[in-house]
Amino acid sequence: MARPAYESWVREILRCPVGGHELVDVVDDAGEPALQCAVDCGGPGQRRRYPIKDGIPVLLADDAVLVQA
Ligand SMILES: [Zn+2]
Numbered sequence: 001m002a003r004p005a006y007e008s009w010v011r012e013i014l015r016c017p018v019g020g021h022e023l024v025d026v027v028d029d030a031g032e033p034a035l036q037c038a039v040d041c042g043g044p045g046q047r048r049r050y051p052i053k054d055g056i057p058v059l060l061a062d063d064a065v066l067v068q069a
Helices: 008-013
Strands: 023-027 033-037 046-053 065-068
Touching: none
Parallel strands: none
Antiparallel strands: 023 033, 033 046, 046 065
């Protein structure tokens, strides 16, 4: 099992910058790890997904992609 890229307490305080939503760990279509809103964000059934670049979560609304939940 891979070592986490960051400490768990850091992970726990991360929130969606748009709505303050909790984030869940997902894998995007390219197989890369990402963080995704745990609730609808951006419309019914739509959730923002934030990339993790070089092990650093990029929690910027401009860099997020909207995906179907
Ligand atoms: Zn959100």
